[in-house]
Amino acid sequence: MNDLTESFVELVRRAATDLPPDVEAALREARDREASGSAAEGALDAILENVAIAREHATPVCQDTGVPIFYVYHPRDVNTLHLREQIEAAVADATERSYLRPNAVDPITGRNSGNNLGRGFPTFHFHEWDEEALRVDLLLKGGGSENVGAQYKLPYSGGADGVTFDAGRDLEGVRKVVLDAVYRAQGKGCAPGVLGIAVGGDRGSGYVHAKEQLFRPLNDVNPVPALAELEKTLLRDANALEIGPMGFGGKTTLFGVKVGAYHRLPACYFVSIAYNCWALRRATMVVKGEEVSFQ
Numbered sequence: 001m002n003d004l005t006e007s008f009v010e011l012v013r014r015a016a017t018d019l020p021p022d023v024e025a026a027l028r029e030a031r032d033r034e035a036s037g038s039a040a041e042g043a044l045d046a047i048l049e050n051v052a053i054a055r056e057h058a059t060p061v062c063q064d065t066g067v068p069i070f071y072v073y074h075p076r077d078v079n080t081l082h083l084r085e086q087i088e089a090a091v092a093d094a095t096e097r098s099y100l101r102p103n104a105v106d107p108i109t110g111r112n113s114g115n116n117l118g119r120g121f122p123t124f125h126f127h128e129w130d131e132e133a134l135r136v137d138l139l140l141k142g143g144g145s146e147n148v149g150a151q152y153k154l155p156y157s158g159g160a161d162g163v164t165f166d167a168g169r170d171l172e173g174v175r176k177v178v179l180d181a182v183y184r185a186q187g188k189g190c191a192p193g194v195l196g197i198a199v200g201g202d203r204g205s206g207y208v209h210a211k212e213q214l215f216r217p218l219n220d221v222n223p224v225p226a227l228a229e230l231e232k233t234l235l236r237d238a239n240a241l242e243i244g245p246m247g248f249g250g251k252t253t254l255f256g257v258k259v260g261a262y263h264r265l266p267a268c269y270f271v272s273i274a275y276n277c278w279a280l281r282r283a284t285m286v287v288k289g290e291e292v293s294f295q
Helices: 005-017 021-033 039-057 080-096 143-147 171-185 203-215 225-240
Strands: 067-074 123-128 134-141 150-153 156-158 165-167 193-200 254-262 270-276 281-288 291-294
Touching (some): 005 281, 005 291, 021 039, 021 254, 067 080, 067 203, 080 123, 134 203, 143 270, 150 171, 150 203, 156 171, 165 171, 171 225, 171 254, 193 225, 203 254, 203 270
Parallel strands (some): 067 123, 193 254
Antiparallel strands (some): 134 281, 150 270, 156 165, 193 270, 281 291
16 A cells, blocks of 8 residues: 555645535534524624635634544555554644644643654554455544533433432433533533434443544434434434523534444443534545545
C-alpha cells in the first residue's frame, strides 16, 4: 500500500473544517423550528454562518478541535504499525497547518506536546476485516461536550435540583437517566447536540461503544426495534425540556440520539452517554487499490 500520509491530512482537514451534510441539514431544520427573532434562532443562525465560513476558508469549525478518534478497518495483509505512523505524521502535519489546535496535554507536567501526539493521543481502534478496501473513520471529539458525558449504574436513585427519581434495570430506566444527563448538561455541552448511548458493557467498553454511535447517519433507523423506539422517544422527550440551543431555551436541545447495546455482566447494568456538541465532526476515507475517496 502506498504512503497515505497526505490523504490522512486531507481526512483531518475535512473533519475539522466541513460539517457532514446530514449534520448541517439537521441544524437548518432546527433553526426553522425556532420562533422568529428568538435567542434560539439567533444562536443557530450564528452557528450556520460559522459553518459556511469554516468551509469556505478551510478553517476549523470550532476552536476546540478535540481529540482525534480513528477507527481503522483494514485487510489482513495491512501493516497496522505503518498505518499508525502515517496517521500520527498526518495529525502532526494537520496541526502545523492549523487544521487542528494543539490539544495533547501531559496531565503530570501540564505541558502541551504542540503537535497533538502523546500517550494515548490520538485514540486508535484497529479492526481487521475481510474486505479488500481500507476504511478510516475519524471523529473529532471536543472537550466541552466531553465534560458533560455521563455514565450511570442501574438501578439508580437521584436527580438534579432536588427532583429525585428511581430508574430500574430496563429501557425505561435508561430513558430516565439519559434525560437526567441532558438536563444536567443544560447548555454547557454547546447544544443542540447529539447523544451516542451504550446500554450494557463494562465501564470502559460502554464509553467506547457510545462514541461509536456518533458515526451513524442522523437519518438511519436502528435495526433493533426496541432501540429504534427508544431513540425516537429520547429525542422527543429531551427536546420537550426546552433547554434549547446554547441553553437559551427553544425547541431543539438535541438533533440526534443513537443507541447501541452490549452484553453485560449479571451484576452490572451501565448506561454510558457520549454527548457531542452541534459540531459533530466526522469524516471517512476509503482506499481501494490506488483510489482514495472521502465521505
